[in-house]
Amino acid sequence: MSNRDKTKFLVQCDLEETFYRLPVGSIEFGEQASDAIIRELIEEFNLQVYVDELVCVNENIIEYEGRKRHNCTLIHWCSINNQFNSAIIHKELHDVKLIWRTLDQLKLKQIYPEGILDVIASNKNHITHIVIEKGY
Numbered sequence: 001m002s003n004r005d006k007t008k009f010l011v012q013c014d015l016e017e018t019f020y021r022l023p024v025g026s027i028e029f030g031e032q033a034s035d036a037i038i039r040e041l042i043e044e045f046n047l048q049v050y051v052d053e054l055v056c057v058n059e060n061i062i063e064y065e066g067r068k069r070h071n072c073t074l075i076h077w078c079s080i081n082n083q084f085n086s087a088i089i090h091k092e093l094h095d096v097k098l099i100w101r102t103l104d105q106l107k108l109k110q111i112y113p114e115g116i117l118d119v120i121a122s123n124k125n126h127i128t129h130i131v132i133e134k135g136y
Contacts, residue, residue, distance in 0.1 A: 001049060001078040006123055008100045010080070011111070015095050021112035023098065024073055033074040045088045045098050052077040055120070056128045058113040063135040073113055 001010040001023060011020040025040030027033055034051035041047045056075040061068060090096040103121055111117050115130040 019110045049078045058130045061133045
């Protein structure tokens with residue numbers, strides 16, 4: 001999620017900002033990804049967003065205790081009209097906030113999903129596919 005000129009990005013983090021992650025949610029059965037993004041941000045932060053084109057398909061394949069888990073995240077460009085300056089605290093998780101950060105600020109900490117910083121920094125007009133495989 002970004003401002004209109006894609007110089008600032010809205011990210012979730014803990015109160016100390018030890019990491020950043022793009023706001024995400026789970027798609028419910030029969031729901032489109034764009035509808036899930038809108039629903040999750042309204043439910044969690046009372047924030048209305050506008051969902052635009054798909055930017056990235058992110059797949060995480062994680063193996064742990066002999067099991068594999070495969071998660072797929074669809075990341076869209078999104079924008080909002082409300083340009084707030086302070087953080088918005090999550091409605092249920094009071095140690096999670098939503099805050100604007102520039103690309104330079106995002107480069108200072110780990111950002112999730114892994115590899116997404118290069119995608120949003122490139123600002124290209126094609127869909128990127130990131131695959132991360134890890135074992136624990």
